[in-house]
Amino acid sequence: MNTGQALIRALLAACMAVSAAGCGELPPYREGEALSAEGKNEASLERFETAAKAQPTNARYRAAYLQARDRTVNGWLDEAARLRQTGKPDEARKMYERVLALAPENARARAGLEQGERDRRHASLVQQAEDALKKGERDTALAKLHLALAENQQFRPALALQQRIEQPTGDSPERALSAAFRKPISLEFHDAQMRQVFEVLSRASGLNFVFDKDVRTDQKVTVFLRNSTVASVVNTVLLTNQLEQRVLDGNAILIYPNTPAKQRDYQPLTVRTFVLSNSDAKDVANTLKTILKTRDIVVDEKRNMIVMRDTPDAIQAAEKLVAVHEMPEPEVMxxxxxxxxxxxxxxxLGIQLPSQLSLTPLASSSGGTLTLDDLRHLNPTRIGATVSPLxxxxxxxxxxxxxxxxxxxxxxxxxxxxxxxxxxxxxxxxxxxxxxxxxxxxxxxxxxxxxxxxxxxxxxxxxxxxxxxxxxxxxxxxxxxxxxxxxxxxxxxxxxxxxxxxxxxxxxxxxxxxxxxxxxxxxxxxxxxxxxxxxxxxxxxxxxxxxxxxxxxxxxxxPAQRPNLGSAEFDSGTESSLRLKSSMLHERSEPAPNPVAPGAAPTPSTEDTLRAHPRHAPAAAAFRSTGWRRPGRDTPGRPRPSAPRWISRPAPRRRTR
Structure with a gap:
């Protein structure tokens, strides 16, 4: 009897163990499944984590926790990307940090934080460009925008500001030139030496000009420019005398002959890498080779990347061409x-009557072949009939x-x-x-x-x-x-x-x-x-x-996008010289100085300034020989022009008898 009771107790214990193994799930796990079915990923993650910690060796609880964590992390990452795109970088950064707190190895969150830091740096550059533009420093503003767009070609605030700056002229000026290069000036030189012209420009603008040893500074130059800029005068003189320039710093310009040998010696070259997203590297490279005549260009098909080495003007032109190619392709549903x-x-529907009747003589009674005698004694019992069905x-x-x-x-x-x-x-x-x-x-x-x-x-x-x-x-x-x-x-x-x-x-x-x-x-x-x-x-x-x-x-x-005016059309110089402007002929001059108030001390002329310094005596003599005068100051009642004016007249010929 005792043995039977012990056996019953053992069976009951086994049944209870099986029942506990089959349906003895922890309450947090069941609550997590219910919350997951309702789409509440964060709440279900907490319940699954509680169940996994209660039974660390339970593979089912561990798998449920990891799946809930992945769903929660993906949701947070999507929300962070949406916040970053809508212009809320601080909230996006907090969301990425939240992801890293839960999954420290998540590469997407780390990349999001790095992208956020770049966005903040680019936004700071755009703000600096805005401040520079308000001060009238157009070159500085474009330089700041160039730094931002070099890392992110699709940064919308920088693109919008760049388009707004370039819209009036269709192109950007040279970055390294100071405001003195855009001062207003009027010149009239006839058969004057080039040295004299550049000395006048140097005194009027404060710029320093350095000449290569092969430049003939004594060659004759004829220039008639009114209400122009120093940049326009320099460009005109260089263009008409087969010369080229290189900006050394904000106040110094090197003048050298426009020959292939001198170009190799003085022309600066820049290496630029373009990582393409919406266009093919081969197609873009062919465009750059055809339009810009670029020879030093490498195509990386695996990374869809282009590396080119050329002049700064060619690099800027390439940026505009690449921006046109990089416009996203239209898509349609x-x-x-x-x-x-x-x-x-x-x-x-219908009755299909028999359509065929076949009569066949039966075989001979002897079992042999059918003979003529058998045919002569044919009767109904010796003929077989076959009729198609009805x-x-x-x-x-x-x-x-x-x-x-x-x-x-x-x-x-x-x-x-x-x-x-x-x-x-x-x-x-x-x-x-x-x-x-x-x-x-x-x-x-x-x-x-x-x-x-x-x-x-x-x-x-x-x-x-x-x-x-x-x-x-x-x-x-x-x-x-x-x-x-x-x-x-x-x-x-x-x-x-x-x-x-x-x-x-x-x-x-x-x-x-x-x-x-x-x-x-x-x-x-x-x-x-x-x-x-x-x-x-x-x-x-x-x-x-x-x-x-x-x-x-x-x-x-x-939708399909049209390229902005700055990228769709820009000046590229001449056939032999690539320049984004030709070169700053369209640069806007600064406003004219205010007239001198009555009773105020008159402003000393450029000739007086040169005469006051003994080391500038040759320049003063050049001014006198060119017949320089300031209109409006020597002629009573004549209004003062908006820019200083220099006039050069040829020396009168002596008559000989």
Whole structure:
């Protein structure tokens, strides 16, 4: 008795253990599953973490915790990206730090923090550019924007400010030039030495000019420029005398001959790396080689990157060309509805009478072949008869089929998208060799509906779509002599090119296939009697009608962009000299100085300034020899011009008798 009770207790304990193992889950785990089903990832993560800590060796709890952590982290990362894109960097940084606190090894969060730091640095550069622009320091503002765009070519605040700065002139000035290079000036020199012209420019602007040893400073120069700038005068003199310049610093300019040897010696070169996102590196490299004549360029196809080495002007021009190539490709969502309607009517009604009677003499009674004597003694018992069966057909079948496909396809500009709805039918072909070996080859044929679309998005948000529609179905099966089965396939095709507006719907219909087949087996004469003819024959009426309707609606997801004016059009210099401006001829001059108030001390002239310093005596003599004067100061009642003016007249010729 005691043994039986002990056995019962052991069985009960085993049952309780099995029950606990099967359904003895911890309450935090069950609560976490319920919260996860409701989409509350953060709350479920806390419950799963509690369950995993309670039973560290439970693999099920550990897996649930890791899955909940991944869902929560992904949600936080998406939220951080949204905050960063909407201009809330501080909140995005807190979200990334929250992710790293939960998953310290998350590379996406670390990259987000680094990107946030770059965004803050770029925003600071943009703010500095704004402040410089308010002070009138246009060059400094563009230099700050260049630093930001060098790291992020798509930084929108920097692009917007750059476009606003470049909009009036269509290009940016040289960065290293000081404000003195844009001072207003008027010059009139006739057959003056180049040394004299640059000495006047140096005293008027405060710039320093350094000449290469091969520059002829005594060659004659004729210049007539009024209300111009120092930059325009320098550029004009250099351009007309086959000279080139290099900006050494904010106040010094080197003048050297424009020859290939001197270009190699003095022309500065810059290395620039372009990492492309929306264009192909080969195409961009071909553009740079063709437009800028750049020779030192390397294409990294693996990284889709371009490295080029050229002059600063060529680098700036390349940045504008790359910005045009890097505009995102337009994308369009195609909402397609395809409806295939099939209607089939089959009626098989009538009596199919025997159509064939066969009489065959039976074999000889002796078991041998049939002889003429056997034919002479033929009787009804010696003739076999075969009659085809009698069939009564009463059948009517009605079939209505609607095949609907409603795909939504997103594709890029000028990229084909293919939609296929149907099945692949095997088609078996048999080949035999001279040795008698027979091999079967199976080829699959696509049967059903195939649609190919190729959209082209225009800048005015219209979509040109090239449509190729093909509808095929199996008509019948054909059995070959070798026993293989082939299929007879019917096909309907439609190809068109249409242009729709964004959101405009277009319906293409009319692909109709209408079949009406009548087949019968009748008794001649009697089967043609109306109504009663059905008693003397069988007739099958089969009507089949199908129609294809296609509805397509394009919706532009990313519209086509037009390049801004600064990138679409800019001055590139001459055929022999690449310059973003030619070169600063369009630079706007500074406002003219205010007139001197009555009673105020007059401003000393440039000639007086030169005379006051003994080391500038040759320059003062040059001023006197060129006949410099300031209009408005020597002529009473004449208004003062907006810029100083220098006039050079040739020395009068002496008459000899």
């Amino acid at each position: 195609l909402e397609v509805e395809i409806l295939e309607v099939k209607r089939s009517r089959l009626q098989d 069939n009564v057909n009463v059948n009517a079948a009605v079939t209505d089929t609607n095949v609907l496909a409603n795909p939504r396809v997103r594709t890029r500009n000028k990229e084909k998208a293919r939609i296929q709805v149907g099945q692949r039918v095997p088609n078996v072909t048999t080949t035999s060799t001279a040795t008698g070996f027979v091999a079967e080859n199976v080829q699959y044929v696509d049967v059903g509906l195939k649609l190919e679309v190729e959209p082209t998005v225009t800048p005015d948000n219209e979509v040109t779509i090239r449509i190729n529609l093909e509808v095929s179905d199996i008509i019948s099966q054909v059995q070959t002599k070798s026993g293989s089965i082939a299929y007879e396939i019917g096909t309907r095709n439609a190809t068109t090119l249409l242009r729709l507006k964004d959101g405009e719907n277009q319906i293409l219909a009319g692909l109709i296939q209408d079949e009406d087949r009548v087949s019968g087996n009748r008794v001649p004469g009697l089967g043609d009697i109306p109504a009663l003819g059905r008693l003397f024959g069988a007739q099958s009426d089969n009507k089949l009608k199908s129609e294809i309707v296609l509805s397509i609606t394009p919706r532009v997801i990313r």
